[in-house]
Amino acid sequence: MQKEIDMFSTYLATERQLSKHTHDNYVRDLIKLQQYGVSEQLNQVQDIQVIHLRLLIGKLRQQGLATKSIQRWLSSIKMFFRFCKKQRWVTTNPTEGIQAPKADKKLPKTMDADQVSQLLNIDGSDFLSCRDKAMLEITYSSGLRLSELAGLNLHDLDLKAATLRVIGKGNKTRQLPIGSYALRALQDWLGQRKTQLKDQDEQAVFISQRGIRISVRNIQERFKKIGASQVGQHLHPHMLRHSFASHLLESSGDLRAVQELLGHENISTTQIYTHLDFQHLAKVYDQAHPRANKKS
Incomplete structure (x- = not known):
């Protein structure tokens, strides 16, 4: 699929006029797809099916690629296949319906x-x-x-x-x-x-x-x-706001009250502080339980 990648690269540089940095990122993402195709004897762009992309996403995760990087990679692949379909190199777009893995929510930093x-x-x-x-x-x-x-x-x-x-x-x-x-x-x-x-x-x-x-x-x-x-x-x-929420929840356990005080529309936004609270409890457990840190 080198010819298709080259033409897509030209399209990005001339018609989309992307910066060199962004353009190079797209090309690198497509090289990952190309290398996978070679390893699985999928040499033509029309050989790539939904199952192959799902397997490749799983492989990238196993290799330790960050979720955000996988999201960006899939975004590149989706654009590539939209281009391929427009050029009539493929009849169906195998990326349709594929969702990128959701990024893990980072726990907010708080102070004790x-x-x-x-x-x-x-x-x-x-x-x-x-x-x-x-x-x-x-x-x-x-x-x-x-x-x-x-x-x-x-x-x-x-x-x-x-x-x-x-x-x-x-x-x-x-x-x-x-x-x-x-x-x-x-x-x-x-x-x-x-x-x-x-x-x-x-x-x-x-x-x-x-x-x-x-x-x-x-x-x-x-x-x-x-x-x-x-x-x-x-x-x-925001660190003080996060600390406010964490300390209140730790003391009261009243998630609804904390939601109201923070002005969160959805309680799912507030629930991240339950993870912080659990981290605190886990730390206390590790320090206090006589068998918590027993070596196997």
């Missing part, structure tokens, strides 16, 4: 309670210290997304009731509790906030030193810097 405590132990009463501590506390206390934290407005806060309101994904509003530590940090910050305002009508809860709403990028950079100095690791805002 001691790490969070160390992270939030920020001294100082200056503008940046008060603001950064309040942002960290409120993110962990209420499990906010980065966009929700940046978009928080004064009218979203009810300090007397210790609650806040956010508009999350899908433009859905949810009301969340504010923990006592976060409430105290927020009150300290609001006192500092007044000193830096340029426009008294500014509604953003968290502002930059320029007196305007702090940007998402600025928050990311501040969290990264604080994470490095406080706990010696890269910190992104």
Whole structure:
């Protein structure tokens, strides 16, 4: 099938005008198919059937090829056979109906309670210290997304009731509790906030030193810097949200409540934290059970 691959390669370079890197990836993927065809005496493109592709996917998995790489490979093969059918080299497309293996969900990175405590132990009463501590506390206390934290407005806060309101994904509003530590940090910050305002009508809860709403990028950079100095690791805002969810689920076991607090539409999204919880239990088991680590 060298002729067909060469013509497809020309099509990618001239008509699709793909970058060299992307073009070379497609060609490498097709070489895998070609090599498999030679090994199975499938020398013509029309010899390749659905069963052969399924067997090859299984072989690639056995060889340790990552799921994402297999997904990309199958995407290349599908495009190739669509091209082949358009050229009338094949009458049927053997890739139709073949689904790529689903990628394993990566468990979110979390911090344990001691790490969070160390992270939030920020001294100082200056503008940046008060603001950064309040942002960290409120993110962990209420499990906010980065966009929700940046978009928080004064009218979203009810300090007397210790609650806040956010508009999350899908433009859905949810009301969340504010923990006592976060409430105290927020009150300290609001006192500092007044000193830096340029426009008294500014509604953003968290502002930059320029007196305007702090940007998402600025928050990311501040969290990264604080994470490095406080706990010696890269910190992104979602890590605190993940820690919030994991710690709540670990303590309460109430998956539905955690789903509501996180603003997840489907409980399957929240269920990933049950895996984190199991990892914690498995670790305790390994450390505590007298026969857990017995060597065979």
